[in-house]
Amino acid sequence: MTALLDLAPEGTPPPLLAAAEIHAAIDQLAGIDFETQTSAVLASALIELKRAESRLAACKHRILRVADTTRVAAAFGATDTGSWAALLTHTDGDVAAREVKLARALEAGSPTCVALEAGDISAEHARVIATAATQLPDGVALKTHS
Secondary structure: OHHHHHHOOOOOOHHHHHHHHHHHHHHHHHOOOHHHOOHHHHHHHHHHHHHHHHHHHHHHHHHHHHHHHOOHHHHOOOOOHHHHHHHHHOOOHHHHHHHHHHHHHOOOOOHHHHHHHHOOOOHHHHHHHHHHHHOOOOOOOOOOOO
16 A cells, blocks of 8 residues: 555545555456465455445445535536536446436435445445335335435
């Protein structure tokens, strides 16, 4: 980590430093010869990578939620947060719009948000929960919701 931080210019924002560390970890994974690993190691690695993927998705959704709330898209000349995200990430507009919709639905501290941040559920599971919560009949409330 020290070498990575030494390469980052002073004043590099924390999210960009963290992203650089993620890229370094991916580079390390890319260099592993998985064919030489035991089945137990492969199973554990698959579980941990899926958990990390969910945790990373939670971070992405936090960024999208803040960008949406603060109307960052307008500063870039985009019509909405989904369009802005699609443009920046070279993502299909419909996919980006779904990501923003989920980001809006994930309330900080809610059980769904906490589970996604911990890597206990996938972003798709969070989307299903958030969608189901919006489809409850009138008069039916969740004790805790997405």
